[in-house]
Amino acid sequence: MARADTLARARELDRPDLAYLVRFPAADGMRETDLSWAQIARDTAWITDRLRGHGLTAGERAVLTASGFEGFWCHAMIGALRSLRVTYGIAEAMGWDHRRTSVFHRELRPQAMIGLSAETLEGLSGTADIAQMFRQTRLLLARPAAVPVLRGAGVPAFLISAVGPALALECPERSGAHVNAAEWRVGERDGQLSVAAGEGRGSALPETPLGIAGRVITARCACGSEDPRVLFAQADQLSSARS
Numbered sequence: 001m002a003r004a005d006t007l008a009r010a011r012e013l014d015r016p017d018l019a020y021l022v023r024f025p026a027a028d029g030m031r032e033t034d035l036s037w038a039q040i041a042r043d044t045a046w047i048t049d050r051l052r053g054h055g056l057t058a059g060e061r062a063v064l065t066a067s068g069f070e071g072f073w074c075h076a077m078i079g080a081l082r083s084l085r086v087t088y089g090i091a092e093a094m095g096w097d098h099r100r101t102s103v104f105h106r107e108l109r110p111q112a113m114i115g116l117s118a119e120t121l122e123g124l125s126g127t128a129d130i131a132q133m134f135r136q137t138r139l140l141l142a143r144p145a146a147v148p149v150l151r152g153a154g155v156p157a158f159l160i161s162a163v164g165p166a167l168a169l170e171c172p173e174r175s176g177a178h179v180n181a182a183e184w185r186v187g188e189r190d191g192q193l194s195v196a197a198g199e200g201r202g203s204a205l206p207e208t209p210l211g212i213a214g215r216v217i218t219a220r221c222a223c224g225s226e227d228p229r230v231l232f233a234q235a236d237q238l239s240s241a242r243s
């Protein structure tokens with residue numbers, strides 16, 4: 001139970017600008033970068049627009065599958081769902097929690113599944129027909145390794161992925177996952193993706209090779225966005241991209 005003196009102390013606490021220290025795998029090992037509350041607020045606004053572009057609206061429902069260490073993008077994703085007034089449930093993206101995903105999917109009957117992993121799909125496929133299960137789910141945002149599994153089962157999935165500390169989200173055009181150009185610069189060298197803080201980010205992440213095979217499309221997307229798009233070699237997208 002909260003005591004008056006505890007609350008009085010809490011009232012005096014500073015709220016530091018730093019929200020997260022984001023650790024992410026890069027080509028030469030783990031790297032760190034700061035994430036501030038102001039950056040999260042901008043990321044939230046950007047994701048909100050992306051989800052709105054997929055037609056997600058108030059009163060609809062979503063299931064988010066993510067891992068605890070992914071708070072750096074999940075926090076903004078949850079903020080976006082809340083601002084759209086979308087009801088959501090959260091399950092762990094690791095395979096052992098696929099039953100929770102299954103229960104949320106059955107009980108919430110969500111219009112959107114966000115962050116589906118290949119591990120979750122593998123767990124689900126032991127007890128369910130994936131194509132049957134997701135036939136009525138309008139928006140499936142899946143991770144790079146899960147996208148070909150879903151598409152192979154005849155389920156049209158869109159791509160969502162962390163790109164280092166940035167988030168990439170595919171639009172309805174399904175021709176690569178957009179990265180917010182106001183905050184990040186994504187690049188490609190020798191078939192490998194890199195990321196750096198953009199002018200608006202207000203942090204100092206230099207160009208960082210990520211050791212992820214993929215490519216970047218900078219041409220304006222048919223959805224109207226100028227945000228660059230990333231394609232991952234592991235997803236079956238290099239051949240299906242329409243750019």
Ligand SMILES: [Zn+2]
Nearest residue numbers: 171173221223
């Ligand atoms: Zn687009």
